[in-house]
Amino acid sequence: MQGTASEATLVAMVAARERVRRTLGKEPELVAYTSTQAHSSVLKAAMLSGVVRGVSDDVHLRQLGTDGVYALRPEVLEQAIREDLAAGRQPFFVCASLGTTSSGAMDPVGAIAEVLKRTGVTAAGGWLHVDAAWAGSALVCPEHRAMLEGLEAVDSFAFNPHKWLLTNFDCNAFYTRERKALLDALSVMPEYLRNAATASGAVIDYRDWQVPLGRRFRALKLWFVLRHYGAKGLRAYIREHVRQAELFASWVEADGRFELATPRSLALVCFRLRPAPGEEPAATDARNRQLLERLNAGGKAFLTHTVLPGVDGAPARYVLRMAIGSARTEERHVRAVWEQLAALAKEA
Structure with missing residues (x-):
């Protein structure tokens, strides 16, 4: 449980950065991708993680053009990735949106995943994150699950129950298929945090899945909503x-x-x-x-x-x-x- 989708995007990007570094065994010049309609939190995450050199850096965060219904175009993404690879830069992170803020556009997740696989980004440790901050709540309804096509190929998925699922702010549900990548990127172990349960692996330290050390009990209010409705x-x-x-x-x-x-x-x-x-x-x-x-x-x-x-x-x-x-x-x-x-x- 993260606080917001913005935090989830930052956590995913930091994990992606570390995974690509470990996979390639070097410190490459990294490039992230999203659409022009994606939330501004993608840019902020790139700023906080040091990927971009400033707000106007369009070399290391490429915000790509969209189609007639404002969804990211896979062919434009592929062209941008190949351009960066040819220039010696390393694509490492793509944020696809399900329900963009402006118009609710749905990026084609499956086709985007195929682009990453085809261009070698996946093999290099590249990460596909899905930001479904608002629209993700609709997935409780089977008739809206077509938007999940290709989900089996993504590395992380996040949505905000506080947006459209009757849960008080703040509450973000963050899913990832690779816990190790988060731990590699975010784990710290000063002496005052050492304990037998952690050392034995008997507990999951969710402090290593997020930016802050302490955690609010967000799960409790979500649990009450699920139990009530x-x-x-x-x-x-x-x-x-x-x-x-x-x-x-x-x-x-x-x-x-x-x-x-x-x-x-x-x-x-x-x-x-x-x-x-x-x-x-x-x-x-x-x-x-x-x-x-x-x-x-x-x-x-x-x-x-x-x-x-x-x-x-x-x-x-x-x-x-x-x-x-x-x-x-x-x-x-x-x-x-x-x-x-x-x-x-x-x-x-």
Whole structure:
């Protein structure tokens, strides 16, 4: 149990760095990879672990372009890896996202794993980490497990029950297939920590799986959630939010003034006002920004926004985000938000 997905990414990256060093028997110039839509914690992890030389270092952390639904493109990853290998640099870590923060995009984990195997990164000790901070909670439902295709090839997987599984902050579930890599990278044994149980292997010292020495009892609050709701209750909770998002997306698609900016992802809907005929992209963005500001100023609802990159050379787009995830959100609340948006759109 980590505190957050950010901590999980850092732990995975530090373990990957040590494993590649041990596998190759040298200190190579390391390169990590993720998509432009990945969470900023990947960059922060690279900064904290010393992989990059600063925020703007795009040589040692390559944030790669995405496809039309904002998922990492395996062919772009492979090209970048081969370029770095040819330049004498060593690829060592890839962070794939299941449910990116901006749009809920799902990276193709299986295809990414194949790229690492095909380019020799896996054989060199390279690490594939999956950040499913938000979307991972949906995996309690069998119908959403298709996103796990290729999971058998990853080295670590993490999601936050505190995001969408009714657990109070903070609580991250971090899975890894190779405990030894974490211990090699993170174990320290000063005299005051030595004890017979550790020396005999009778206990698992989870302090060696994380950054801090001390650990909060995060498992207890997650246990209470699991005991109270059970699998059936948790699935009903997730399914109701997804149903509400489907309903909201259907209203957007049925209204000619609006459009979906990208396909709905679970309980996240990215949408916007359509461009008026002949309208410049900046003007469309301004109308959407004004719409969001007026909605939020009303005090009855609060939506967030993001800016999604343009596809095939198109300009970036300012979009609104309907994110459904509260235990108290009901269909009537979602409908009320849509009615407010529809009314405000008449003046936009």
